[in-house]
Amino acid sequence: MSAGTQVHANLTEEQVREISEGLDEPDWLLETRLEALEALSGLDMPDVIRTPGRNWTNLHELDFESLVDPLNVAENKDQVGPDEADVLPWSEAVDEHEELLREHFGSVVDPQENYLTALSTALFSTGTVIYVPEGVDAEDVTIRTEQNSRSLFNYTLVVTEESSSVTILERQSTGAEQDEQYYSGIVEVVAGENSSVQYGSLQNLSEEAYNFALKRGDADTYATINWIEVNLGTQLTKSGVSTELNGDSSETQIVGAFYGHNDQHFDLDAKVWHRAEHTTADLVTRGVTDDIARSVYEGVQDVGKDAWDTSSYQRENTLMLSDESEADASPKLIINNHDTEASHSATVGQIDREDLLYMTSRGVDPRAARNMLVEGFFVPVLEEIAVDELRDDLEELVAARLRQRN
Amino acid sequence: MSSEQDHLKETDTEARFEFKKEQNAAVKSDKGLTEEIIRMISEDKDEPDWMLERRLRALKQYQNMPMPTDWPGQPDLSELDVQEIVPYIRPDVDKREGVDDWTELPDEIKDTFDKLGIPEAEKNALSGVGAQYESEIVYQNMQEQWEEKGVIFCNMDEAVREHPELVKEYFMTTCVPPSDNKFAALHGAVWSGGSFVYVPEDVTVEMPVQAYFRMNSEGMGQFEHTLIIAEPGSEVHYIEGCSAPKYGTHNLHSGGVEVFVKEDAHVQYSTVQNWSKNTFNLNTKRAIVEENGTMEWVSGSMGSKATMLYPCSILKGRGATDTHITIAFAGKGQNIDTGAKVYHNAPNTKSTIESKSISKDGGRTNYRGLVHIADGAENSSTAVECDALMFDNESTSDTMPYMEIEESKVDVAHEATVGKIGDEDIFYLQSRGLDDDDAKKMIVAGFIEPITEELPIEYAVELNRLIELEMEGSLG
Numbered sequence: 001m002s003a004g005t006q007v008h009a010n011l012t013e014e015q016v017r018e019i020s021e022g023l024d025e026p027d028w029l030l031e032t033r034l035e036a037l038e039a040l041s042g043l044d045m046p047d048v049i050r051t052p053g054r055n056w057t058n059l060h061e062l063d064f065e066s067l068v069d070p071l072n073v074a075e076n077k078d079q080v081g082p083d084e085a086d087v088l089p090w091s092e093a094v095d096e097h098e099e100l101l102r103e104h105f106g107s108v109v110d111p112q113e114n115y116l117t118a119l120s121t122a123l124f125s126t127g128t129v130i131y132v133p134e135g136v137d138a139e140d141v142t143i144r145t146e147q148n149s150r151s152l153f154n155y156t157l158v159v160t161e162e163s164s165s166v167t168i169l170e171r172q173s174t175g176a177e178q179d180e181q182y183y184s185g186i187v188e189v190v191a192g193e194n195s196s197v198q199y200g201s202l203q204n205l206s207e208e209a210y211n212f213a214l215k216r217g218d219a220d221t222y223a224t225i226n227w228i229e230v231n232l233g234t235q236l237t238k239s240g241v242s243t244e245l246n247g248d249s250s251e252t253q254i255v256g257a258f259y260g261h262n263d264q265h266f267d268l269d270a271k272v273w274h275r276a277e278h279t280t281a282d283l284v285t286r287g288v289t290d291d292i293a294r295s296v297y298e299g300v301q302d303v304g305k306d307a308w309d310t311s312s313y314q315r316e317n318t319l320m321l322s323d324e325s326e327a328d329a330s331p332k333l334i335i336n337n338h339d340t341e342a343s344h345s346a347t348v349g350q351i352d353r354e355d356l357l358y359m360t361s362r363g364v365d366p367r368a369a370r371n372m373l374v375e376g377f378f379v380p381v382l383e384e385i386a387v388d389e390l391r392d393d394l395e396e397l398v399a400a401r402l403r404q405r406n
Numbered sequence: 407m408s409s410e411q412d413h414l415k416e417t418d419t420e421a422r423f424e425f426k427k428e429q430n431a432a433v434k435s436d437k438g439l440t441e442e443i444i445r446m447i448s449e450d451k452d453e454p455d456w457m458l459e460r461r462l463r464a465l466k467q468y469q470n471m472p473m474p475t476d477w478p479g480q481p482d483l484s485e486l487d488v489q490e491i492v493p494y495i496r497p498d499v500d501k502r503e504g505v506d507d508w509t510e511l512p513d514e515i516k517d518t519f520d521k522l523g524i525p526e527a528e529k530n531a532l533s534g535v536g537a538q539y540e541s542e543i544v545y546q547n548m549q550e551q552w553e554e555k556g557v558i559f560c561n562m563d564e565a566v567r568e569h570p571e572l573v574k575e576y577f578m579t580t581c582v583p584p585s586d587n588k589f590a591a592l593h594g595a596v597w598s599g600g601s602f603v604y605v606p607e608d609v610t611v612e613m614p615v616q617a618y619f620r621m622n623s624e625g626m627g628q629f630e631h632t633l634i635i636a637e638p639g640s641e642v643h644y645i646e647g648c649s650a651p652k653y654g655t656h657n658l659h660s661g662g663v664e665v666f667v668k669e670d671a672h673v674q675y676s677t678v679q680n681w682s683k684n685t686f687n688l689n690t691k692r693a694i695v696e697e698n699g700t701m702e703w704v705s706g707s708m709g710s711k712a713t714m715l716y717p718c719s720i721l722k723g724r725g726a727t728d729t730h731i732t733i734a735f736a737g738k739g740q741n742i743d744t745g746a747k748v749y750h751n752a753p754n755t756k757s758t759i760e761s762k763s764i765s766k767d768g769g770r771t772n773y774r775g776l777v778h779i780a781d782g783a784e785n786s787s788t789a790v791e792c793d794a795l796m797f798d799n800e801s802t803s804d805t806m807p808y809m810e811i812e813e814s815k816v817d818v819a820h821e822a823t824v825g826k827i828g829d830e831d832i833f834y835l836q837s838r839g840l841d842d843d844d845a846k847k848m849i850v851a852g853f854i855e856p857i858t859e860e861l862p863i864e865y866a867v868e869l870n871r872l873i874e875l876e877m878e879g880s881l882g
Contacts, residue, residue: 051776051808305799320814323781331820333805334479338796338826348811348818 011122013037015070019125023091026098029105036111036121043115046212046238048267049298049330056296056328057267059116059238062210067151067182070123074148076175079128085138085166086131090155093129100131104159108188108218108244116212116238120153120184127155130168132195134161141168146175147183147205156187160195160223167198169390174206174233181209183234189217189225193247196224200390204397205233207262213239221247221276228385230394231258231266232401242271245279245307255384256285257394259401260293260325269298270314274307274337283314283344286381288374288398289325290405299331299344307337314344319351319377321405371402441465444595451563451598454570460577464584464594471588474714479772479804481712481741486658486686552611558604559615562631565602572604576633581664582690590690593629593662600630600661605640605671614643614676632663636671636699646677658686659710665693667701669723674702676861678869681709683739689715697723697752704860706869707734707744708876716774718747721755721786728757733857733869736769736801737876745775745807746790750783750816759790762854765801766877772804779811779818787817794824795853797846847874 016037020030049056081087088096111121126145132138145154160166172183183205191197197217205211211234217225229241243252254270272281281301289295301312318327331344351373359369378398385391444465448458473483552559558569566573578584584594603615636642646663659681667673673693681687687710693701703717719728730746748757763771773792794803805822827849835845851870858866 049808051778051810054810056810318811320811320816323784323814325814327809327811329809329811329820330807331805331822332807333794333803333822333824335794335796335803335824336799338799338801340796341825343821343823344805345819345821346807346809347820348809349816350814 010065011037011040011068011070016122018071019123023094023125025094026102028102029094032106032111033122036118039112039118040115040122043112043118046114046116046240048238049296049328057236057238057265062182062236064119064182067180067210068119068123069150070125070153072149073125073152074176075126075152076144076146076148077126078142078144081130081141082138084136085133085141086129087141088129088131090124090127090129093127093157097129097131100159101129101157104157104188104190106188108190108216109186109214113214116184117186117214120155120186120212124153124155124184124186126152127157130156130158130166132160132164132166134164136161136164138164138166141166143168143170145170145172147172147181147209148175149181150178151182152184154183154185156185158187158189158197158199159192160190160197161192163194164192165196165198167200167387169200169202169387171202171204171393172211172233173204174209177206177208179208181206182211183209184212185214187213187215189215191217191219191223191225191250193220194222195220196226198226198228198386200228200230200385200387202230202390202393203233203237203239207233207235207264209234211237211239213237215239215241217243217252219243219245219247219250219252222249223247224251226253226386227255228387228390229254229256229268229270230390231256231268232397235263236265236267238267240269240271242269242273243281244273244275245281246275248276249278250276251280253282253384254284255381256283256287257378257381258285258287258295259290259398260288260295261290261401261405262293263291264293265296266294267296269300271298271300272302272312274301274303274310274312276306277308279307279310281312281314283316284381284384285316286318286378287327288319288321288377289327290321292322292324294326295328297327297329297331297346299329299346300334301332301342301344302334303337303340303342305336308339310337310340310342312340312342316344316346317377318346318348319374320348321350321374371399371405374402375399439465439468439592439595447596447598451566453566456570456574457566460584461595461597464578464591467584468588468591468595471591473588477774478806479743481714481743481770483686483712555609556606557609557611558602560602562600562602562633563598565633569602569604572635573602573633576635576664576666577631578662578664581666581694582662582692586690589660589688590662593631593660593690597629597631597662600632601634601644601646603632603634603642603644605636605642607637608639609637610641611643614645628659628661630661632661634663634665634673634675636665636667636673638669638671638696640668641672643674643676646675646679657684658688661689661691663689663691663717665701667693667695667699667726669697669699671696672700672702674704675717676704678706678861678872679708679710680872681713683709683711685710687713687715691715691717693717693719693728695719695721695723695726695728698725699723700727700729702729702731702860703746704731704857705733705744706857706861706872707732707742708869708872710740710742712741713744715744716747716776718749719757720749720751721757721783722751724752725754726752727755730757730759730761731857731860732759732761733854734761734763734771734773735873735876736763736765736771738767738769741770741772743772743774745773747776748778748788750777750779750786750788750813753782753784753786755783755786757788759788759792760856761790761792762857763792763794763803764797764850764853764873765794765803766797768798768800770802770804772806773822775807777807777809777818777820779813779816781812783813784815786813788819790820792822793853794822795850796824796826843877847877850877
């Protein structure tokens with residue numbers, strides 16, 4: 001199916017104008033939105049992996065006609081941060097930081113990268129801008145989004161000036177539940193020289209929801225961008241987390257955790273582009289699939305020609321708790337510079353029978369033993385999560401999900 | 407020399423030259439791949455109607471299939487003009503006619519032969535002069551030894567005539583149907599030559615079956631077909647030796663290999679390929695492995711401009727086992743895109759993939775692999791290990807494994823590493839008196855040792871020698 005057939009008839013320029021006007025946006029931003037709207041018909045869905053005879057994720061099954069309702073938006077949002085940094089709702093950011101937006105909006109994620117980014121650019125009505133001035137350490141920036149409408153398009157921009165740092169914790173959940181919902185979130189991170197960004201995300205939307213998430217960072221010299229990407233909710237998630245290491249000696253870490261049960265489908269990718277010298281990347285993802293859930297993981301380490309002295313590591317492990325679940329994985333290495341130390345590994349398996357036997361033989365109830373082993377499986381990822389609150393939340397949610405199991 | 411000439415005459419060389427003239431005329435009037443040309447090939451080979459029908463059906467499929475051009479990072483096939491494919495067969499024949507003396511071979515090829523230390527008789531064979539003669543001898547020796555046991559080893563064209571019931575059943579039916587991919591379809595239409603191996607139940611063929619000279623002995627050997635049938639409990643090791651550089655005139659090699667490994671049978675298929683550097687090497691190789699059968703692929707991919715080759719095992723029976731050991735070397739201007747495919751379709755199946763690649767002087771290697779574990783293939787396990795060694799900043803090395811896991815009671819592991827040749831290692835070796843080149847050669851030899859260990863000694867020696875020559879930059 002070509003993308004052209006997916007532009008639904010009820011999406012109009014007037015709606016886009018209305019959204020932009022409601023937010024009191026400058027003309028250039030309205031133009032960007034309109035261009036994205038116009039581009040829709042020529043754009044494809046995000047890439048998915050195809051191997052002989054199968055598409056790993058079928059995004060064309062998304063019914064935008066019925067899912068997207070651009071003018072009918074409802075949410076609860078908390079945007080909290082320390083005084084030294086600006087943590088602003090979109091409408092205020094448009095007012096206070098127009099120059100910043102003009103410089104960075106769409107600079108990391110091309111609004112017309114694919115059909116879903118363009119749709120998001122044209123229609124987003126809520127968002128957060130986080131600006132951390134030079135030398136400021138901003139801890140505990142919290143964004144909570146509770147979706148109460150059929151569709152919600154969210155945009156986040158993070159800009160850190162030289163030698164600053166920020167820790168951001170974002171949570172998405174569903175409030176007033178509807179049959180099916182669509183949540184789209186785009187995050188752009190611009191990490192200035194020697195700055196550090198820690199961006200944790202906990203997606204716990206309703207299991208009727210569809211989710212498209214794209215988070216990407218641009219790391220300048222000596223900058224660090226660390227992502228924590230947790231996916232628990234939705235029936236279908238297509239999520240991409242990536243960093244472009246554009247400055248010498250920049251670093252990134254992408255820590256992922258997911259737990260799919262029922263008939264959930266997670267398509268998760270973690271990508272890093274080494275574009276400068278002495279860059280370092282570490283990608284760690286662990287997930288569980290249960291019932292008839294399916295996970296699709298793509299990890300890409302791309303080492304460019306000029307990326308001398310690169311270190312790049314990737315690990316992905318999936319634990320399958322049921323026979324009907326499915327776990328597909330493709331950890332890719334693209335190496336164009338020989339002065340590189342790179343490795344990747346991926347494993348899929350079930351709970352180790354000997355471990356289970358050991359525990360039950362010590363008097364642990366089989367169900368409790370199994371749950372402990374699943375919780376234990378997540379430990380290497382939990383250890384990498386530097387944000388305490390997110391780590392605790394994840395532990396609790398995994399435990400709750402295990403308790404639901406028969 | 408005169409006796410060699412006589413032998414040449416005894417074969418169907420004459421007929422082929424006749425055929426060449428006809429084809430020339432046809433090609434001039436009708437460019438590209440046409441039904442007439444397919445009919446002509448079939449007629450020249452005196453084929454039964456059913457084979458001609460299969461060719462024509464494959465041709466139709468070929469014409470309706472798109473070129474594979476949308477794989478991430480795949481070799482560029484734009485220089486391969488599909489419409490010119492049949493005309494490319496022709497220069498092969500011309501060349502055979504043209505080169506009737508070792509001295510007329512291109513220097514590049516002669517040098518290589520000399521450096522490889524290939525004896526005179528082999529040189530003649532490899533240069534196409536005595537190939538038919540030499541290979542007939544090889545075949546006859548083998549036949550005498552095994553005929554009593556019921557082993558068949560012959561030319562694929564001959565198998566169509568002599569063993570139609572077997573060929574009818576197994577040739578491009580269930581293993582590699584022409585519909586599999588565009589080049590399998592092309593192969594099905596224009597295939598010519600190759601080997602047919604049949605090993606009856608419980609027979610073990612102790613020495614490797616070699617088709618070292620086969621490739622050059624066929625005028626259209628660029629589309630050779632290999633069909634191996636190993637009946638229950640049998641064992642055979644087949645070695646395809648395209649281990650010498652070929653003429654520079656070829657542009658496309660599209661072979662087909664089908665292996666049937668029955669219950670408890672064991673087949674090893676080894677190949678060391680070193681095509682000339684303007685060859686597109688696009689093959690389909692596949693094995694169907696029944697209960698407790700074992701399939702082993704050992705391959706070294708050295709030459710070619712671009713290679714796309716992913717030997718595949720379908721583990722169909724309970725307890726079936728697959729082993730892949732591959733090595734790829736890409737030098738200047740080369741793009742070697744190779745890997746392994748394994749489908750685990752039954753319980754207790756096991757696969758091991760070990761892939762090594764070396765890239766140098768702008769060469770590009772890619773490991774592209776697919777491991778599929780079907781729902782119900784419980785207690786299956788797979789281990790994939792890829793290591794890449796890069797020499798310089800002009801070179802590229804990618805690893806793209808795909809793992810599709812539909813069954814939980816499995817053990818799946820993939821690991822890959824990429825690195826440059828360690829400065830420390832070189833420094834160590836240099837400090838022990840080796841020069842830079844020798845140190846590098848030694849490190850590479852150590853790197854590929856797991857592969858060479860699996861090959862019979864003469865192939866291992868040759869593979870090592872080829873790699874050394876590549877490293878010296880003195881090949882092609």
